[in-house]
Amino acid sequence: MKEAKVYVNGRLLGFHPEPKKLVEELRKRRRSGQIPPFVSVTYYENTNEVYVYTDAGRLSRPLIVVKNGKPLLTKTHLKMIREGKLKWSDLVKQGIIEYLDPEEEENAYIAVSEEELTPEHTHLEIHPAIVLGFGVNLIPWPEKNLTTRLLHGAKMGDQGLGLYASNFRIRTDTMSYVLYYPQKPIVRTRVFKYAHLDRRPYGQNIVVAVIPYEGYNMMDAIIMNKDSIERALFRAVFFRTYEAVERRYPGGQRDRFEIPDESVSGYLGEEAYHALGEDGIAIPETKVKGGDALVGRTSPPRFLEDVAHFGIMEERRRENSVLVRPDEEGYVDTVMITSDENGHRLVKIKLRQEKIPEIGDKFTARMGQKGVIGMIVPQEDMPFTPQGVVPDLIFNSHAFISRMTVSYVLEILGAKAAALEGWEEVDATMGEGMDAEDFEKVLRAHGFRKTGKEILYDGKSGEEIEADIFIGPIYYLRLKHLVSQKYQARARGPVQILTRQPTEGRSREGGIRFGEMERDTLIGHGAALTLYERLVEESDKTTILVCEKCGNIGVDDAIRKKRYCPVCGSTKVHEVDVSYAFKLLLDELKSLGIYPKLKLKDKA
Amino acid sequence: MTLPEYIKEYVAEWAKERGLKKKEIEEFLKFLEEYIRENAVDPWEAIGIVTAQSLGEPATQATLRTFHMAGSAEVSVASGMDRILEIVDGLKKIQTPVMYVYLNPPYNKDEEKAREFARSLEEIIVSDIAVVKEDFVKKTITIVFNKKEIERRGVDIKAVIKKIEGKVKGSFDEKKYVYKIQLPKDMPLMKMRKLAQSLERLQISGLKGIKRALVKKEGDEFIITTSGTNLKAILKKKEVDHTRTYSNNIHEVAEVLGIEAARYLIIEELYKAYMGAKLLVDKRHLALVADAMTARGVITPIGRTGIAGRKGSVLARAAFEETNKHLVEASAWNEVDHLKGIVENLIVGLPIKAGTGRVKLKMKLR
Numbered sequence: 001m002k003e004a005k006v007y008v009n010g011r012l013l014g015f016h017p018e019p020k021k022l023v024e025e026l027r028k029r030r031r032s033g034q035i036p037p038f039v040s041v042t043y044y045e046n047t048n049e050v051y052v053y054t055d056a057g058r059l060s061r062p063l064i065v066v067k068n069g070k071p072l073l074t075k076t077h078l079k080m081i082r083e084g085k086l087k088w089s090d091l092v093k094q095g096i097i098e099y100l101d102p103e104e105e106e107n108a109y110i111a112v113s114e115e116e117l118t119p120e121h122t123h124l125e126i127h128p129a130i131v132l133g134f135g136v137n138l139i140p141w142p143e144k145n146l147t148t149r150l151l152h153g154a155k156m157g158d159q160g161l162g163l164y165a166s167n168f169r170i171r172t173d174t175m176s177y178v179l180y181y182p183q184k185p186i187v188r189t190r191v192f193k194y195a196h197l198d199r200r201p202y203g204q205n206i207v208v209a210v211i212p213y214e215g216y217n218m219m220d221a222i223i224m225n226k227d228s229i230e231r232a233l234f235r236a237v238f239f240r241t242y243e244a245v246e247r248r249y250p251g252g253q254r255d256r257f258e259i260p261d262e263s264v265s266g267y268l269g270e271e272a273y274h275a276l277g278e279d280g281i282a283i284p285e286t287k288v289k290g291g292d293a294l295v296g297r298t299s300p301p302r303f304l305e306d307v308a309h310f311g312i313m314e315e316r317r318r319e320n321s322v323l324v325r326p327d328e329e330g331y332v333d334t335v336m337i338t339s340d341e342n343g344h345r346l347v348k349i350k351l352r353q354e355k356i357p358e359i360g361d362k363f364t365a366r367m368g369q370k371g372v373i374g375m376i377v378p379q380e381d382m383p384f385t386p387q388g389v390v391p392d393l394i395f396n397s398h399a400f401i402s403r404m405t406v407s408y409v410l411e412i413l414g415a416k417a418a419a420l421e422g423w424e425e426v427d428a429t430m431g432e433g434m435d436a437e438d439f440e441k442v443l444r445a446h447g448f449r450k451t452g453k454e455i456l457y458d459g460k461s462g463e464e465i466e467a468d469i470f471i472g473p474i475y476y477l478r479l480k481h482l483v484s485q486k487y488q489a490r491a492r493g494p495v496q497i498l499t500r501q502p503t504e505g506r507s508r509e510g511g512i513r514f515g516e517m518e519r520d521t522l523i524g525h526g527a528a529l530t531l532y533e534r535l536v537e538e539s540d541k542t543t544i545l546v547c548e549k550c551g552n553i554g555v556d557d558a559i560r561k562k563r564y565c566p567v568c569g570s571t572k573v574h575e576v577d578v579s580y581a582f583k584l585l586l587d588e589l590k591s592l593g594i595y596p597k598l599k600l601k602d603k604a
Numbered sequence: 605m606t607l608p609e610y611i612k613e614y615v616a617e618w619a620k621e622r623g624l625k626k627k628e629i630e631e632f633l634k635f636l637e638e639y640i641r642e643n644a645v646d647p648w649e650a651i652g653i654v655t656a657q658s659l660g661e662p663a664t665q666a667t668l669r670t671f672h673m674a675g676s677a678e679v680s681v682a683s684g685m686d687r688i689l690e691i692v693d694g695l696k697k698i699q700t701p702v703m704y705v706y707l708n709p710p711y712n713k714d715e716e717k718a719r720e721f722a723r724s725l726e727e728i729i730v731s732d733i734a735v736v737k738e739d740f741v742k743k744t745i746t747i748v749f750n751k752k753e754i755e756r757r758g759v760d761i762k763a764v765i766k767k768i769e770g771k772v773k774g775s776f777d778e779k780k781y782v783y784k785i786q787l788p789k790d791m792p793l794m795k796m797r798k799l800a801q802s803l804e805r806l807q808i809s810g811l812k813g814i815k816r817a818l819v820k821k822e823g824d825e826f827i828i829t830t831s832g833t834n835l836k837a838i839l840k841k842k843e844v845d846h847t848r849t850y851s852n853n854i855h856e857v858a859e860v861l862g863i864e865a866a867r868y869l870i871i872e873e874l875y876k877a878y879m880g881a882k883l884l885v886d887k888r889h890l891a892l893v894a895d896a897m898t899a900r901g902v903i904t905p906i907g908r909t910g911i912a913g914r915k916g917s918v919l920a921r922a923a924f925e926e927t928n929k930h931l932v933e934a935s936a937w938n939e940v941d942h943l944k945g946i947v948e949n950l951i952v953g954l955p956i957k958a959g960t961g962r963v964k965l966k967m968k969l970r
Binding site: 582596599 | 646649650931932935952953954956957960
């Protein structure tokens, strides 16, 4: 056999006659602690190459080392750990637990559970649930749901508002949300604890009734209890960090943080600067609304030389303040003054806004049962149980049929049992969680039906609802998609300078694009005038003057009250309505050396 | 509006069977005319856009769920989106050229005879039954025949040797089934390689272009489906019923049977492609596409090389694809845009000349 190539961190280091022995020896040394534990050693038999990686940025995960079909981790180890005599790092040092990266996994044969171990296996997963990712493992009873639901649930788990970081007050994230009253879920998996999510949870336990409610919760909408919201259920705070740099320009000019005075060009009016202190920076805890200045800033004139040349124009500084976004309002929370990497003065201002749940906000249970609020109902109109329990949220029963989220039902059962019995938590880890039978017993012992269903009374009429309603506590997340940051509408508004068409995008108060396919539909209907209105009248209609003789665009001299063609001098110019985009096209053609001319005809 | 003659005749016959009176027939015809007028497309209706939308929208769905039939013994036909694009783009080389060859009696009732005829259609070339080896040093070409393959295909080896001898002289070893050709020593390598390749491609029997021919039962008769088409040659065979034989190669049909046949074939093939994906599309949309593609007397693809690229208006062409090319050429050739189409008017900012935009009021002067 030829000598094997040995690569270290991707670079060819040399050759080795016995790669298998080399790899074995390296691994032995790693397990005995002579080499750092995160070094990976891989041998590829087909190409006869050895890869050794020691660099940063690789994902590696711990596995239990297996020898002759027996895991090295024994009951004695576990006992010692429990007694505090042994630590994780000791296990790694002793080579009982080993870190593998994806590269070395190619050489490993990993058993998921202890039962399936054979002599060929080299490693054992620390827990079978590890085969699922972190996000999925936070979902209660993941094994009882469809994969698609788990994927949805894992994805939305990231978007849940909560205590995203315990130092959020001093962080300067561009955008961040913090839930007012985050709670630990009653039903949770073991991963929840290991991830320390019990110290910074991301949702709240609420009581949910599963019924359709007057059609306001159809198609994945949900009903929320108004009184619950007023008791600060799912209330959150939204922070946005604004930044302002006091730049220095070449030539000694610089920006100034100050309250601009009237002489500044582009002065916004006294009202816009009300939040600013003497130093031109907003004072904490003042209320500001869209368009208000957070940092008053003036910049030097743009074309310094031109101004000096004429000498007539006053040297006016430009208004260049940092303004609150047009659709936001709130309180100035934190003001930080530092300097950036160029030594310029830098101000970061955090704006605090309270976000109360409203119609259109998005919520979800952990297993991908998302929905938006369709109606907020006063508590007195909500259904209630004989004991007087009123749900915080009404979920539509039709959402179960095709999605089959069994863990939603189980979670309600489990949480209900836990609430009755006073359990601190219900274990729902994959493969070892509690079962429905455990909960049924408890429910029955407390005089409830084992199905979790209860008699409910209609809040409006006071009459008993004919069907029995499934009701109980469940962990819900408020997702970061808030209507208040998404809705968009426009009648009149700003236009782009170049094309004179309406601006695009919500932050620019833009219109909704009437695109090519929408255009096609109107042509298909033969609605010529509707189309004209959309694309010309309501967009970029302009009137241009066209020379009858040479077909060029004419000039309107308003002072001399004369209209003429600048090319041929003819005064026979006529007004023509066209879209500004067309005028622009003509101009661009001319700039390219193409000479377009318009021929006029009488309107037929 | 008057009804076509053949409809009138049909109605007359239909009425005769039921013994309708003359007045009743007239009334019925009047009703028919009225009915047709009511259902006619309005003047200046944008049928092109409606067609494009009606065909385009289901096609976007078809791409998501094309299914394949695995393992069936039939000649497979490209289906779904691939086929639709093939037709609409007017491709000359299609993925799966197929013919349905109908037979004259007695071949269409006798499976054995049909099978024999089918075998005679399959094109066999030398490389199908033999391996051609070259030796550039000794300047020899050896053709090693595969005995099994020859028997399976029922090829007459003597005829093959005769065909090869018509091209180059050599010696045939009957025991070894090897044909050896000794070439002159001064022959250039290039020429030798070309000769070997032409030997490989030498046709032994069958029709050119037909790779496979299978017998299939359709109703109470046997037909032959072929992969690979050669309509011109197959229509000459006396065994073939030339009135029903079908090829899915549009260009070939246009050449052999004329542009009207090609137009009909475009409609049929598009309809099959859509129905195969279980998409219901009105045939009149397909007819419009076929009309547009065949109106020039040759197959014109839809797209920038075809219909869209030959529009009269500069602006319309520039708006579609290859903007720079069209604008520069228009300026070079002093083109005039009369603003008659839809796109041009949209660009300029005038109401489009279709639908309600085409209707004008005129005063009646007394």
